[in-house]
Amino acid sequence: MADFLERFLPDLISSRLPGLELGEDVVYPAYHGRSLLNLPATILHILGAPGFQERTLDAILLEAIGSARRVVLLVIDALGLDRFISFTEQGLGAVWASLRAEGVFAPLTSISPSTTAAALTSLWTGAGPAEHGVLAYELWLKEYGVIANMITHSVMSYNGDAGGLRRAGFKPESFLPVPTLGPRLLRHGIPSWAFMHQAIARSGLSQMHFQGVEIFPYRSPVDLWINLREFLERSDDQPSYVYIYWGDLDELSHRFGPDDERVAAEFEAFSFAFERSFYEPRRRRRAQGDTLLILTADHGQIATPLTPQNDLRQHGRLLDMLHMRPTGENRLPFLYVRPGKMDAVRAYIQEQWPGGFTLLTPREILNAGLFGPGQVNHNSRERLGDLILVPHGNTYWWWADKEDSLRGRHGGLSREEMLIPFLAGWI
16 A cells, blocks of 8 residues: 555645746646656556657656556546545545555646546546647637537537537547557557546547557446456456546536535446446456556536626627637636737636636747647647636636536646546455
8 A cells, every 4th residue: 555645745736837927826837746647658568569758657656656567547538636535435436445555555646637537638648738739628619610529529600510620620530740549559560459438438538549459349337347357358358458438427527516415426436337237347357456447537526606797698798809619628728919019909708707817828838848848739829819818716607609508627736636646456
């Protein structure tokens, strides 16, 4: 048992990026050894494949984990660190507490922006958002002339058109400027598999990430865990990598708020399915010890009570000073400002949301490394607009031409959004 919670947490909360002062209520991404960005290199290291060695987790974590022939990475969307700890302390998923007692546990940070499209792309490339260019949920893609939804790969204002960007020439398989993990693993004789809900198993984002990866769709948590158990039982002992994504917690947290009882109940049901359909049967077969499970999240969520003041449809004067509605995230808006209007935009925001945002230019953010280390992709600068708003507290903006109904959000730098769990245990 190696528990690094108390050892790492104070440093994660107090660390800062040079040249970027955003106040005491933000958590900066810890890209150099204690973040989601460090997981791809760590997985390669565990499996004995070279690559990204300078981007692994801290040496102390690598030593505690050791090596494995098979790695299963479970990503639970929106499972923040504090929420995970609270759930297990309440007995909602005692199996995770058991794995924590026997395994390696540590707090990590997400990346920035703390959002699914960017985070999952980092997990499948080992690159930060500034490198891979998937910088947010909504992006202005100049080369295609559209504001794109980077989850569904459709024009942002269209409904029911998943994958529609292909009609503009968009090819998810070749969009990324950096290589993905599947082919890299295959070059070293390590196959990889992805277990995804059937609704998104063949989505554009999956096509972007899963080159050289075999996909196993599942219908429910029980279906997932029985499928995985049977898969591991019939597969041979060659090194392999298995990726699992579960998104229901995120959906419920958006709709009802991350503190709603539905979120806790859904986590409990998912954990029960894991314990009864996978963990206990493997223990009875004495199969534990040949596979390392890593549980983590792409980001957390913060509660955002609905606030009419945050609906930009009430701020026509501000919208008139922008080329188009904001892009990015509700919790990290990117603004494209009309010429000569920058000072007026800054003044309006400070007047209407005093203390609600810190206003930064893309240059300031990229130079500080907030969106990751390494070489900035040449398209990233244009995708960030002219001004980026970092929120404080639970401030957000809503600009979609429909009812604002989200009671939980992410994308910002609060503790709730940025801190995620890392749990490694043998299964």
